[in-house]
Amino acid sequence: MLCLASSIDAAPIEPASPAVMLLFAALMVVTYVGVAIERFHKTVAALCGAAVLVALSLLLGLFPYGRVYEFLKEDLNIFGVIIGTGILVDVVGRSGLFHFLSMWVVRLTGGSASKLFLTLCVVTFLFVAVLTIVPAMLILSSLVLVICRSLGYKPTPFLLTVAICANSGAIATFASGLPNIMIGTAAGIPYSQFLQVSLPCAVISLLVAVAALRFFFRNDLPWKQTAEQQAALKAQIETFDPWAMVEDNRVLMRSGAILMLTVIGFVFAQQMGVGMDFIAMTGATAALLFAGKGVEDAIAKVNWTVILFFMGLFIIIGCVKQSGALAWVAEQVVELSGNELTLLIPLLGTFSAVASSIVDNIPVAATLIPIVNDIAGSDAVPIEPLWWSLIICCNLGGNGTPIGSISCVIAIYALKKEVGVHVGWGTFLKIGGTIMIVQVAGAILYVLAYYEAGWMPNLP
Numbered sequence: 001m002l003c004l005a006s007s008i009d010a011a012p013i014e015p016a017s018p019a020v021m022l023l024f025a026a027l028m029v030v031t032y033v034g035v036a037i038e039r040f041h042k043t044v045a046a047l048c049g050a051a052v053l054v055a056l057s058l059l060l061g062l063f064p065y066g067r068v069y070e071f072l073k074e075d076l077n078i079f080g081v082i083i084g085t086g087i088l089v090d091v092v093g094r095s096g097l098f099h100f101l102s103m104w105v106v107r108l109t110g111g112s113a114s115k116l117f118l119t120l121c122v123v124t125f126l127f128v129a130v131l132t133i134v135p136a137m138l139i140l141s142s143l144v145l146v147i148c149r150s151l152g153y154k155p156t157p158f159l160l161t162v163a164i165c166a167n168s169g170a171i172a173t174f175a176s177g178l179p180n181i182m183i184g185t186a187a188g189i190p191y192s193q194f195l196q197v198s199l200p201c202a203v204i205s206l207l208v209a210v211a212a213l214r215f216f217f218r219n220d221l222p223w224k225q226t227a228e229q230q231a232a233l234k235a236q237i238e239t240f241d242p243w244a245m246v247e248d249n250r251v252l253m254r255s256g257a258i259l260m261l262t263v264i265g266f267v268f269a270q271q272m273g274v275g276m277d278f279i280a281m282t283g284a285t286a287a288l289l290f291a292g293k294g295v296e297d298a299i300a301k302v303n304w305t306v307i308l309f310f311m312g313l314f315i316i317i318g319c320v321k322q323s324g325a326l327a328w329v330a331e332q333v334v335e336l337s338g339n340e341l342t343l344l345i346p347l348l349g350t351f352s353a354v355a356s357s358i359v360d361n362i363p364v365a366a367t368l369i370p371i372v373n374d375i376a377g378s379d380a381v382p383i384e385p386l387w388w389s390l391i392i393c394c395n396l397g398g399n400g401t402p403i404g405s406i407s408c409v410i411a412i413y414a415l416k417k418e419v420g421v422h423v424g425w426g427t428f429l430k431i432g433g434t435i436m437i438v439q440v441a442g443a444i445l446y447v448l449a450y451y452e453a454g455w456m457p458n459l460p
Contacts, residue, residue, distance in 0.1 A: 015324025016062060024323040027053055028316055032363055043305045046312030046363075053319035062322050071318030072311060079307055080277025081181050086302040087284035088262060089135040091291050094298075095255035096245035102143045103242035111151055111233025113221045120144065120158060121165045121210050125202070128169030128407075129176045130263055134303070137166055137407045141414045150240070151233060155419050157217040163411035164213060164432055168206040168439075170395045170407075171198045175266050175276060178306075179365040179394045186369045187387045190270045193457055197388055201446050205396060205439045212435045255291045258283060270460075309362075317366050326367075327374045339381055341451070346444050348372070348386060349393040353440040356393070357400025357433075365394050384459055385451040392443045399436040402428045 015021065031049030035042040057063055092098070105123055109115040120140070127136035140162050148155040170177035174184050174191045184194070222229075246252050262283030265272075269279050288295050320326055337343035348368070355364045368390055376383035398405025402412050402425060412428075415421040450456050 021323045021325040024320045025325045028320050043309040046309050050312040050315035057319050077275050077277040081280045083302050084280025084284040087298050088287050090298045090301040091287035092255040092259050095251045097255050098139045099245040100242045111237050114223050124162045124165040125169040128166045129172035133170045137410045157220045159411040161213045163407040164209050164399050166407035167398045168202050171392050172202040179361050182365050183391050191267050216431050251291050258286045313366050321370050326370045345389045349389045349444045353393040353397030356397030357404035361394040384456050389447050396439045399432040
């Protein structure tokens, strides 16, 4: 909501010369290339790009230096959500709750490859929807490696399945993915509308992923097992101890209660008149107060590199926006589509998905947010379907390449480090790229049909 207020109060942007707009856009693209290639750390690339663009802006007199703080002020709530959820998940994880739940899930499958596959798909979806994609992937990747070592299964099918299904779970709720938080905050979308609009699409995309992955890995797992094999696996799983990581049952119960209350707070934040950042920070404070031991360690576990990355990214977007380049791009998109949603939504959805698979969905979302605002500047274009297209396709685009989303990066890194298995671009493109194409095409049709049916709620 802060972002909307700031954008309303801001003075109109005076476009710079075409040469300056082109220069700023080119520098932004160069920065994104630095983010995409592995030789540079993405945080360093973002901070370097921000420093260069701020220096150029001051040199050319585009804006006074104080405007840089306004770029960051618009997105302070995102930083609050990242910090709060990071502390909360770390403290709750230390209680042994996640390990406890995971072990019981494994026991329910009895070690059957087919049941374990389907269960991991569903658990991944739920974990990401509740915990956000990064902590959920870290927990699940560790769990999958332990299970595969214990049961003798190939880890590659399970880890890639978890990574791809995670991107479906990432569109389920407001807080399940960073692009959701960014876009949902900028658009002022209530938490409840995510459950109404994007959750059904998330479930559909999950079903598509599960069916495709089951086909791709049809020869990599023992899908049909004899009764003797299943009995041996079940006996082996009975030796797993769900309580192994639980030091104090009272801390476990308190952690579960705090996590549940925080999720409920996310749902009703708007009705209470507070931001998602307040809920996240309150949950983190409660976790530190009632369930945390190592307060310093928990705070240190916050992903400060991501926060610095966001700072650099938001400054870059602010500088390019001040040059007028983003507004110009919006004008060209509107002119190309003729203000027709049947063209605008496929254009926006396809571009955001392909760009997310190449660069990363976070900078793509940050870049397209002001463009969507500019596209919908006139009453001729309803903004709601554009926001939902951006949210859904940015997340699903992460399935396209090994670097498209953080879930794929974590899974491939875990395979290489822990198992010595290298998943090449060709292998991943065949699996993830195919799934992405089907999912994104379905998502575009879903948004169009949902809007045409009159089911899409208006923004407050």
